[in-house]
Amino acid sequence: MSTKSNVTLVVLTGGVGSRLWPLSRKSQPKQYLELFDGQSLFEKTVARNADATNKLIVVGNIENYQMSNAVMKKFDISYTHIVEATPRNTAAAIAFAAFSSHPDDVLLITPSDHLIEGSDLYTKSVQQAIALANQDFLVTFGIQPTKPETGYGYIEFEGENVIAFHEKPNLATATNYLNSGNYFWNSGLFCFKASLFLSELEKQEPEVYRSSRKAWEANKNGFLDLELSMQIPSISVDYAVMERSSNIKVVPTSFDWSDLGSFESVYDYLAQKGHPVDSNGNMVIGSEMHTTFVGMHNCLFIHTPDAIMILQKEHSQAVKEVYQNLESIKSPLT
Template identity: 60%
Template sequence: MGATYHVVLTGGVGSRLWPLSRKSRPKQYLEIFKNDSLFELAVKRNQKFSDGLIVVGNRNNRNLSIRSLEKLGVDNYYEIVEAIPRNTAPAIAFAAFQVNPDDILVVTPADHIIKAGQFYDKAVSKAIELAKSDNIVTFGVKPTRPETGYGYIESDGQSVLSFREKPNLETAKDFLHKGNFLWNSGMFCFKAGVFLSELQKYEPEVYNNSKEAFEKANDGMLDEELSMQIPSISVDYAVMERSELIKVVNAEFDWSDMGSFEAVYDYFLESGYPVDEYGNMVIGCDKFTAFVGLKNCIFINTDDAILILSKKASQDVKGVYQQLVDKNSPLIQ
């Protein structure tokens, strides 16, 4: 029987959490979750299931990952450093090339908040058992609201009927009413060889070019020129939506992709973080701050920027970030 590895994907920036999240300090490394970062929580949460750790990230994040792992006392792991982001299908392929074909990979993003405990343990254990039978397993989270910021999985028990893109509000309400639609968590479990076989079947160019880049890497550091030859494609498009081996685990653990200040707000509130009588929250500032005539707003303060937003407009922060990108502003660095 092969070994089980935890693969943590840690290449994102987290533009919707600007100004806390920057290129130099993406959201997964912010130590704002009871003195832990999301990256650290992901590593700790999966240690009980894994015989080893594989970290796939970009060169800009490498030192942040190393520092976090040193903090956790983790010094035995595989490191794959992407020269340039090519999306999740190649990233997962690199991890699969790193191990034996019969080894099982539990793949998780580094920037999600998940409540550890029996429900999480049960879901991962179930996924590993399904993966042993050559299934490619995705985790679908039971929705608690008509969320428009997540993709969905239409399911029938463990069978996947379809993958759906982020819906509008009316469609999300319909999904919630039907009861067999799950949030697509972006977490997966499979044998390395099974995944690579399906990737080769459906996206041979991604498979071949990723293999070449991996084989010619220098101590896990991928070459930029070879990396540019790899088509940039998500694992959902490359494999999940096309393979006949897909199974879904209906996960009942609390989950959020922590992709907006609304998610941060909800997590902080549940953790006992203070708000005023109208539900307004201050992050990053100890000064007295008063909200007049406002409800459910968030005030975010950093050394060089202030963001004030309505909680329900959290998804729009990405537009502010893009404006700063267009201006080549130092505030995104």
């Protein structure tokens, strides 16, 4: 079992959360929205892991590192900030953290925009992952699926062993995964030694390794150079390493988890917390104005000062297309 002293928490803060537009924007991504008991998901992430480690690395882009710094003032925790000049996906983000760490450090990698409840169960899973990481395995965390979700990737497993990773499925495939019983949701949580990750990255994606190392070696107080960063291929850690390595283990988890990647999951969370829902399952977010739904069921009315969206809950995944359309015309609403 690893000691606390050689475990480093790496919090990834990139991403806009486009499926939560108009609440989530480039200027205020979902991980900084204080929708969750008056806290943001980023704040909850740091608090949840405060007892697991005494070292913290926050990896974020140039647009949001000041928001992270503002949240970190609430904690009496020393941390290092790696500031990306431009987003290059998770393989490079984790590589920067690994290059900045001691080779034998165990890195506990967590997104900053997920909701996890059940602290004792979470701690137990983390301890199990750290123990496996110290045995030189790359470790991922599997979430027991509760429904045929099409918005998540899946891990096919047998015991602790990973058989295969699968991309986001259609509904029929997701239903088959759920019924088969040997598929987890892919949580985006990982744990491994810094040196092991880098050696696997160099083997599987040498260009990502080489260009990330070059960018890291030229960093100035954690800030990365734009020109060098643009040379890094944009590849996820799943594709670059986890899906292609032979020494992967999966920790099955029992804590409650959601990536809150859609308004359907936000709706479920807020309803559980007592947020008002009318007799037809309709909900208002962001407005205190009296709002009445007539002839509508399971809809959300989402209000911000410059945008309104009316959404049927079951179509939450389509919000990303709205965001992409606005981005394509360079709308200030993104």
